[in-house]
Amino acid sequence: MSERVMRRTAAARLIPCAWLAAATLTGGGAILSAAYAQGAGPSTATGASGAAAPARTAMATAAATLAGEPVLSNRIADVAARLAAPPDDARAMVRWWWFGPAVSKPQLEREMLAMKAGGFGGFEIQPVYPMELDDPARGIRNVPYLSPDFLDAVTFVNNKAHEQNLRVDMTLASGWPYGGPNVPVTEAAGRIRVATAVVPPGADSYAMPSVMSGERLIASFIGDGNDKQYDATRLRLLDGAENPANGGAQPPAQGAVPATGGAVGPGIARVPARATIAASTQNRVVVFYIASRTGQQVKRAALGAEGFVLDHLSRSAIDRHLNTVAEPLLKAFGDKPPYAVFSDSLEVYGTDWTDDFIAEFKRRRGYDIKPHLPAIYSGQGEDAPALRRDWALTQTELVNERYLTPVNDWAAARNTRFRSQTYGEPAVSMSSNRLVHLPEGEGPQFRTFSFTRLATSAGHLYNRPVISAETWTWLNSPAFSATPLDMKAEADRMLLQGVNQFVGHGWPYTPPGTQEPGYAFYAAAVFNDHQPWWSVMPDVNAYLHRTSYLLRQGRPANEVAVFLPNDDVYAALTPGKVSLSAEMHKHVTPRLIEQVLDAGHNLDYVDAESILALGLRHPVLVMPHVTRLAPEVLAKLADYVRGGGKIIAVGGTPSLAPGYVDARRVSAQVAAASRALFTGPVVQLVADDAAVGAAVAKALPGDFRVASNASDVGFIRRKLADGDIYFIANTSNREVRTTATLRAPRSNAVWWNPHDGKATAVAVKPSLELRLAPYESRVLVLTDKPQAAAPAPRLAAPVVLADLGRDWRFAIAGEKPAAMPELRSWTDDAATRFYSGEGVYTRDVNLDAAGIQGARVTLDFGQGTPLESTPKVPSGMRAMLDSPVREAAVVYVNGQRAGSVWRPPYQLDVTPLLKAGANRIEVRVANLALNGMAGQERPDYRLLSARYGQRFVPQDTHLIEPRPSGMLGPVRLLSEKTL
Missing domain, CATH: 3.40.50 (Rossmann fold)
Known part of the structure; x- marks a missing residue:
């Protein structure tokens, strides 16, 4: 989870085949031509130090042997046959935070069953920081990460998940990035530290830098100036190496010799306290380049997982992590390995070096980096950009070969897959995603440069048909503010980028007896059954399930x-x-x-x-x-x-x-x-x-060109052998009425409803009439052969059959219904201001047979209110629309479930459930858990932080306040006569 992504999203809120054959040959190997790696020695013509061939072999083996790979279709009829009930492998997942970890088996099983009931297809286990101190009376006991008790919980969950046909992924660490107590300082993330010593006129010695554990002095330079100002292009290397500034080999500058010295152990040189040097009449400065460590600690670590972030450019550091962390985790899964192992976004802040960088740089680039360190680390001189390019490219090659490839090979050898958010620091590239089985993106920035599109593009290029995204990070902050519409609005922007597997962020484990609404991750929305609007989660997930399935079929068709x-x-x-x-x-x-x-x-x-x-x-x-x-x-x-x-x-x-x-x-x-x-x-x-x-x-004329609102309407196309699938979404908070022209329309066109899978014929020649409610999405399918689809009904303009804006009866849990003459937010009443839960509205309506016969009757809840700005949301995203039903409802007509209401258009077709005479309408509206939180004192984490250190700060808690709740109106029954 990138905290930088979360900050960036503040500016990105929602406002008004046959696969390439070559890809399968290069999927796991490092690909870098001698020309691209210009400057490399002859041993690096491919850019991979012997890792490419094994990686390719592992990838090919994994593709052939891993169980549970999704079955993809290339014909429209095959896709249509599964549309009503797509395969379970396309269901959304959740990141399951285990706080502490302090988990109990009965509660773990209860939460897994809730996930399944809500329509989720599985979870990723992510152990993180403790939320409470040990409390034997409540059964809370924080156990160390990788302890027998923790691993026993992993085994239990894995077995129960298989019984329920739930996918299990496992993060190969606690928190992020990879690291922990097993990382010695010598394998912690590396960086160059620059230090200086001033040599005044007449001085014949200078102080050497303090070099601590995990550090090594690699080069010293001298030149005119002082510690505040010097010309890096004129520094001279004190050890006499080639100096590119004047083009010659130099003797040791001014005869510099150490004042003291000596060895302190095999391969370790003690840095003397001072060094002597011939005196000069000039002010001089000695600049030291010290291979050091960033000191970064694992973020949000569980108990016992604290420690240095490891050096992702070091193969020994990665191997140690796989041996000490990954292997014990995998053993807990027994003979049922996880579907995938996971790495979060690369956020190894400040890293730019590793112990053998000098040797690796010379082997790859063909020259010694040491004389050029002043130019690289100061940016001075005309050669600095080219030198920095070589320096940074070398880091990309190292992280590819020493981190991504070994972890992917390790996973494949153990009959699992590596799922990776391959962006960030160190400087992985878009093509680095070719080295992992399951690329994953993050960030819904559809109309700007996007980390998510890095993953989807690589998937399209390198034959990775399933591309996931961490979704809903910081959605509508603070926690418990997110609505089902918020979920859809962000998910659609992911789909438009090519995502076809959602990993929701997330599901906080909550111990029994915790005050509602339970735990929340410090920087995330909550999508578990502590949300009052959980009643519509199966419907939300049905939409995500169907669209994810559709966008896996055929091949990508971006042009x-x-x-x-x-x-x-x-x-x-x-x-x-x-x-x-x-x-x-x-x-x-x-x-x-x-x-x-x-x-x-x-x-x-x-x-x-x-x-x-x-x-x-x-x-x-x-x-x-x-x-x-x-x-x-x-x-x-x-x-x-x-x-x-x-x-x-x-x-x-x-x-x-x-x-x-x-x-x-x-x-x-x-x-x-x-x-x-x-x-x-x-x-x-x-x-x-x-x-x-x-x-x-x-x-090239546009593939899908809209006549207006081009910035609001997005699309993505998948090409099948006998047709095309277009996912089309209104990403704005206002209705769009326009037409669209397709460059290559086929003879038959059908709308596939992404919410229920029903098909309706539509005309696309000469253009497609397009009417989209705010945040509405549709699926258009084009074929050359007729499709099974109902004809689009011809309906007269709607008329109001009954105005239901008044005279409801209302009740909340445990109370008797009371009259509600006018619809209003229940937060307007002091007694229910801080109520989070379900409110039940009931009303009878008498209908004449003439009004419903031969008509489609719709229960209409209104359009909602577009918002112009959200100044109170400092980070994250939200749908910029206030719903007329806050925040979701399930509707019953004459005792039968008519459907749910959680997205525009806020309407339900209730035709088959109505009858002439008296009809009972019941609307069960659920609001946000945030309202209940607003009436509570905030948790005091003082003692928790005193015990474990401050590992988190809940975000945006000053914004916790009651939000409008209930059915706000207008509500009408609309009749449309069939023509």
């Missing part, structure tokens, strides 16, 4: 690729912040993404690695502000253009070598290749992002 200029981003990265995903938005801007989407296309990302490995299959490629590119990538682009591909270059064309070695010669090659490539008729050069939409439309 525009946006190139991720990794080399340019590498070159701009700075020490302690080595992340492609965090900085890519400067190239892939919101304006650029909006231009592509509004031109009637959806998109995938590609990068140099994917182009070299797989070529390009998208008809159009957009290259945003690319300056650094390897000649071999340009050669692939030339092949692409000769094969009919079209390129749009934004803001200029490539002109520089990616890296440092032989940069002048390679840059000349790049510039020449660019001139040859970007002068053809199928290549467009546009000045800025604002011109991209017109250029895309010129290159």
Whole structure:
């Protein structure tokens, strides 16, 4: 769970095949050509130090042997046959937080059964920080992570989950990132620490830096200046290594020798307290580069899981973690391994080094990094960008080979899968996702650069048909504020990016006897049965289940690729912040993404690695502000253009070598290749992002073009052998009435209702009439052969059959019904202001036979109120619409369940349940658990923090206040006569 993602979402609230054959050959291996890795030595032509072949073998074995792989269809009839009841593997999951861990078997089983009853298909176990001190009277006992009691609970849960056909995933750690008490300081996340010593005029010695446990002095430089100001390009390496500033090998500067010294152990050199040096008349500074540690501790760790975050660039650190943490966890699963093991987002803050980085850098890049440390860590000098590119690329290669590949191979060898949020720090790339069996995204930023689209794009490119996303992180903060509509609104933005497996964030385990509404993770929404609106969770999950299933079928059909200029981003990265995903938005801007989407296309990302490995299959490629590119990538682009591909270059064309070695010669090659490539008729050069939409439309007319509200309506298409599936969503809080034009309509078109699977015929020629309620979504299916579907009914304009806005009877649990002459929020009454739960509204209505005969009768609850802004929500997302039913309802007509109301349009077809004469209507409305919390004192975690340290701070608790609740009106029965 990325806290950076959570902060970013404040600005992204909801406002008005046959798979590529080449992908299966490269799925697990490191792919990096000698040209892309320009500057590498001969041993690194593939960019993988011997790891590629075993990884490919493991991936192929896993694909062939793992049980429970989803069955995917490539024909419309097969998909339609499963639409009413899709396979369980497409059901949403939840992240199950075990606090402490302090769990009991009876409660674990009760919560699993509740998950299943609510429509969830499984869970991911995530042990985190204690929520309460041990309390024998209540059965609360915090047990250490990986203790026998903890592992016994894992075994119990796994066995019970298999009995219930629930999927079980296991996080291979507690909290995030990977680490814990088994990580020695020598394998903790690494960084370079820069220290200085001032040498005044006339001084003949200087103080050496203090080098502590886990640290090593790797280089010292001297030059004119002081500790506040010096020219890094003119520093000289004190050990006499090559100095690129003046082009010659240098003797030890000024005859520097240590004042004291000596060995302290095998392979460990003691740093002397002072070093002597020949005196000078100038102010001088000595700059030290020390291989150090970030000191980062595992975030939100369970009891006994505290410790350093491990070095993700170190194979020994990863192997230690697999041996000491992962193996005991897997043994607890016995002969039924988890469906997948999981790694959360890479948030190894500040890391940029590992112990053998100097040797690995020279082996891969072909030159010694040590003389260039001042340029890399200061950014000074014209060579600094190229050097930083090589330095950051080396880190990507190391995390790929030493973290992602070994963990994925380890999982495959144990008959499970590796599910990974592969973004963040260290600087993994989009193509790094090829190394994991199950890529996962995070973040609903549909119309900006998106971490989620990194995962879905890699899935589309590298044949990973199931792509999950951590969903609803910080949804409508604070905890217990989220509504079912909030869930759908964010989920739709995930679906539009290509997600087809939801992992809800999340489900907090709550011990029996805890004051309602129970536990909440410090930064998350809650989706368990402590929510009053749990009654509609099966309906919400039915929608998520069906849409996830549909977006797995066939193959992805996005037609525009946006190139991720990794080399340019590498070159701009700075020490302690080595992340492609965090900085890519400067190239892939919101304006650029909006231009592509509004031109009637959806998109995938590609990068140099994917182009070299797989070529390009998208008809159009957009290259945003690319300056650094390897000649071999340009050669692939030339092949692409000769094969009919079209390129749009934004803001200029490539002109520089990616890296440092032989940069002048390679840059000349790049510039020449660019001139040859970007002068053809199928290549467009546009000045800025604002011109991209017109250029895309010129290159390829939109796949799905709406006549208006282009920024509100999103779509994604899946292509099957005999048809196309379009998921279409209104992402705004207002109704959209427009038309849509499909570039390639087929002879038959049908709406598939994503909520119940019913099919209705529709016309798409010459255009599709599109009327979408706020946050409404639909599925359009196009085929060349007729489909089984009911004809769209021809109905007269609706008339009001009965106004039900008054004279209800209302009751809450345990109380007798009372008259409610006017509909109003029950929080208006002091007695129910802090009530969280269900309120039951009943009313009788007499109907004439003439009014209902030959008509469709709808119970209409109103449209809701669009919101213009949410100044009180500092982070997270929410649907910008206040519902007329706060927050969900189940409706009964004459004692029979008519359905649920939790999303626009707030209507139910009640035709078959009505009769002439008296009819009883009952509406059971559930509000938020937040209201009950508003009437309670906040928990005091002072003693908990005194015992375990402050491991969490509940977010946004100052915003806890009662929200309007109940059926607010208007309510009407509408009659539409059949024509």
